Amino acid sequence: MAGSATKPPILLDKGIAVWRESVRGARPRVSMARGPFVLPGVTLHEAGRAPEGPVDLLVVDGRIAGIHAPGTIDGAVRVIEALRGHVVTTALTDMHIHMPPDNILRLTPLFMLLNLRFGVVRARDAGDPDGSSTPAALSLVQSGALPGPQIHYAYAFVGDGRARWGNTIAMTHPDEAEAIVARLQFAGASWIKAYENLDAPRIAALCRAAEAAGMQVMGHVPTQLRLEDARLPDAQHGFGIPDPASLRRDHILNRNIDWQTVDRARIEQVIEGCLAHGLAMTPTLVTTHGLLRMADWEQQRRAPDTRLLPGFYTDIVWHPDYGLPVYRGITPEDFDRTRDAFARKIEVVGAAAKAGVDLRLGTDTQQPFIIPGIALHDEMRAFEAAGVAREQVWRMAGPEAARKLGVEDAGRIAVGQRADLIVSQRSPFTPDWSPDMIKATICGGACLLASDLDSAIRVELRRFENRFSRHLVRWLARFSLKKAARDFVG
Numbered sequence: 001m002a003g004s005a006t007k008p009p010i011l012l013d014k015g016i017a018v019w020r021e022s023v024r025g026a027r028p029r030v031s032m033a034r035g036p037f038v039l040p041g042v043t044l045h046e047a048g049r050a051p052e053g054p055v056d057l058l059v060v061d062g063r064i065a066g067i068h069a070p071g072t073i074d075g076a077v078r079v080i081e082a083l084r085g086h087v088v089t090t091a092l093t094d095m096h097i098h099m100p101p102d103n104i105l106r107l108t109p110l111f112m113l114l115n116l117r118f119g120v121v122r123a124r125d126a127g128d129p130d131g132s133s134t135p136a137a138l139s140l141v142q143s144g145a146l147p148g149p150q151i152h153y154a155y156a157f158v159g160d161g162r163a164r165w166g167n168t169i170a171m172t173h174p175d176e177a178e179a180i181v182a183r184l185q186f187a188g189a190s191w192i193k194a195y196e197n198l199d200a201p202r203i204a205a206l207c208r209a210a211e212a213a214g215m216q217v218m219g220h221v222p223t224q225l226r227l228e229d230a231r232l233p234d235a236q237h238g239f240g241i242p243d244p245a246s247l248r249r250d251h252i253l254n255r256n257i258d259w260q261t262v263d264r265a266r267i268e269q270v271i272e273g274c275l276a277h278g279l280a281m282t283p284t285l286v287t288t289h290g291l292l293r294m295a296d297w298e299q300q301r302r303a304p305d306t307r308l309l310p311g312f313y314t315d316i317v318w319h320p321d322y323g324l325p326v327y328r329g330i331t332p333e334d335f336d337r338t339r340d341a342f343a344r345k346i347e348v349v350g351a352a353a354k355a356g357v358d359l360r361l362g363t364d365t366q367q368p369f370i371i372p373g374i375a376l377h378d379e380m381r382a383f384e385a386a387g388v389a390r391e392q393v394w395r396m397a398g399p400e401a402a403r404k405l406g407v408e409d410a411g412r413i414a415v416g417q418r419a420d421l422i423v424s425q426r427s428p429f430t431p432d433w434s435p436d437m438i439k440a441t442i443c444g445g446a447c448l449l450a451s452d453l454d455s456a457i458r459v460e461l462r463r464f465e466n467r468f469s470r471h472l473v474r475w476l477a478r479f480s481l482k483k484a485a486r487d488f489v490g
Helices: 010-014 016-021 108-117 133-142 174-186 200-212 252-257 264-277 285-294 304-308 312-317 332-355 374-385 390-397 399-404 450-462 467-487
Strands: 037-044 052-060 063-068 087-090 092-097 120-125 150-153 157-159 168-170 191-194 216-219 234-236 280-282 421-424 438-443 446-449
Touching: 010 016, 010 133, 010 174, 092 374, 092 390, 092 399, 108 120, 108 133, 108 438, 108 450, 120 133, 133 150, 168 174, 174 191, 174 200, 191 200, 200 216, 252 285, 252 332, 264 332, 285 332, 285 374, 312 467, 332 374, 374 390, 390 399, 438 450, 446 450
Parallel strands: 037 087, 092 120, 120 150, 157 168, 157 191, 191 216, 216 234, 234 280
Antiparallel strands: 037 052, 052 063, 087 421, 421 438, 438 446
C-alpha cells in the first residue's frame, strides 16, 4: 500500500465476507413502506414508450408484482394515497460518485439521503480515498438503516509514483495485475480504478486480469497518454482527449481546462478510437460547470442547491482561496479557459452520442458545487444541452446504467422487475419538469416519500447548525484542508 495509512483499509484487510459479519442491524433512518403496497391510479411513463394509465401498481417483496386496472386489486394491501394520480418512471444510477470519509462529521447518511431524495437508487463509487467511506455507505444499506443507494465500488486506487490518496495500491509492473485484482475482489469490489502514472502495458494487464475475474476497469487516462492509446474501457472526466503536449502542466486543473487544441479533427480521432476499441467515457460535465461556479463564489455559495449540504462546504472546502488545494487561486484567465473547455466538452458529448459511443452519466460528488443526488440531474441537463434527447438521457441514466453495473432486472416498469422507481407530479419528459417535482423514490421495493426524506435530511443538517457544532466542524474542515495542502500531489 502507498500513502500514509498505518494499516490496510478495512475491506482490503478483512475482506468483504468477514466485514459483512460485523455489521449489526439498525433502525431505519427514514420512514418507508416496504410492501406489499399499491400506487393507485398512476401513469407509467418509461423513456421511449407511450404513457400507460391510469393503473394500480402493486409492489411485493421488492418487485413489481402486478399492473392492474384501478380498484381491482383484492386483499389487505396498503394503498399509498399520497401518490394517487402521479407519474411513475424508472429510477436513476450515478456512474461516478465518491462518498465522504467515515469520521466525526458523519456525513454518509446525508449523502445517501440526498441521492434517494432525487431518485438515485444505485451508484458506482469510483474510489475511496482513505478506505472508510465505502464501508460506511455499505453498512447503512446492509444494516437496514436505509434501502440504498446500492453501491457498486472500486474501493482502492491503482497507480504508481507518489500516491495522492492513502488507499492506493502501487503497481510497478504488468505482472502484478492478477494479484491486485484478486485483492480487490477479496474486498468486494466489482470495478478496478486505474489511476495516475500507469502506462499502456499495465492498463492492458489490469484489463485482462479484471475480465478473467468478472470485473471491469474504469479510471483516469494517465497524463502522458491519449485516450485512444490508453484504451481504458471507461475513461473518466474527458482526460486523454486533449493531446498531452497541449497541457501547460501535469495537474488536475490543467487536465480539466486546457482544452484549447480539442478541435473537430481531434474529436473525430477520439470517437474513432472509442468505436474501434469499444471504449466508454464518463465525462462528468458537471465538474467543469462546478469550477465555473467558483468564479462567482460569493453568489453561488447562497444558491438553493448548496443549502442541501452543511455550510462548511461552500464557506471552507470550496472556498476559491483556501479551499481544496487543487482549486486554489484560479485566475480569471483560467476561468476563461474553463468556459472554453466546457463548451468543447459539450461538443464532444454531442458528437460522441450521435456516433454511438458508450457514454455514462456521473457526477464526481465532493468536487466544487457538486451536490449529491441533484447533481445527476444537472449532468442530465448538460447532456441535453449537448443535443442528446431527454428520453435518451433518461435511458442512459436509468436502465442502461443499471445493466452496465450488472443489474439486469431493473430499469423497466414491468412485472417481475425490481421496484426501483421515481414518482413525480408529472412526467419527467415534459419540458417544465424539475427534480423538485419528485414526490417519492422507490428503492428495492421500499417507498420513501419526498416529505419524509426532506425531514430526515433536515435532521442531519441540524447537527451542524448550533454554535458549538458550527465552530467544531469548521475548525475540523480547516485542519483537514491544511493537512491536504501539505500532502497534496497535483
